[in-house]
Amino acid sequence: MNTNFSPNMIKTYQSCPRKYYFQYVENINVPKSLLPFEKGKKIHALANYYLQKIKIDRIETALTPQEREIWELLKANPFYNMDYLKSEFTLNISLTSHPTLSHTAYSLTQLVPRWFELVSQKGRGKNSYWLGGRLDAIVHQNDDYYILDYKTGSIPKNPEFDPQTMIYLLCANRYLKDYHSLSFVYIDLKNKQNYVVQFNEQLKEQYEKELINICSVICTDTVYHGNTASCRYCEYNKHCIL
């Protein structure tokens, strides 16, 4: 059973469990148009070179006027101009669900053996999930850190609880350890605005709970229901019999 998850895997499952099954369980590859991603890919590559102080003059001259406009917007963004820490790198985190005692009332004599049972389950690594992904960049201003995500398309509908936001913030929190503040910034290049999610202890707890929940749902799913509301633009619609 797979227990490694990326934000895309979780988003795919949330949009349609059956699509998740085709893509990540059966590993069926269906050709899809890469055109919508081309612009984003170019901007991401350029942004990474620029942050790493690699000469980009020649690449810049090859941009289309529309790409040039997006690139200039990113270069002028105040978050993008903060001090550079790292870009285009992968972070992972392991989350373990602990069966809790809270759902059942135990007498004192029952409690001790139950506690040993839970500890030994944890020791066997039951219900552990690895989550991770590739971050566009982390920048900072003194001890205030910002995970940047450049979006040439739309930002998520519910940015605070998007799998990407939750996973990257938990990963960066573990990676940085010592900081004053940590935020996730969607740089929305389409609508020329920034959307900032500031991390805190309450969100940390909610994110861990939410991600463990969704991972355990995925891991125990044996049916993978289809979601017909997502069929219109689905690349598996020719293979999918509902």
Ligand code: SF4
């Ligand atoms: S065609 Fe519809 S139901 Fe089938 S995998 Fe795609 S989104 Fe899901």
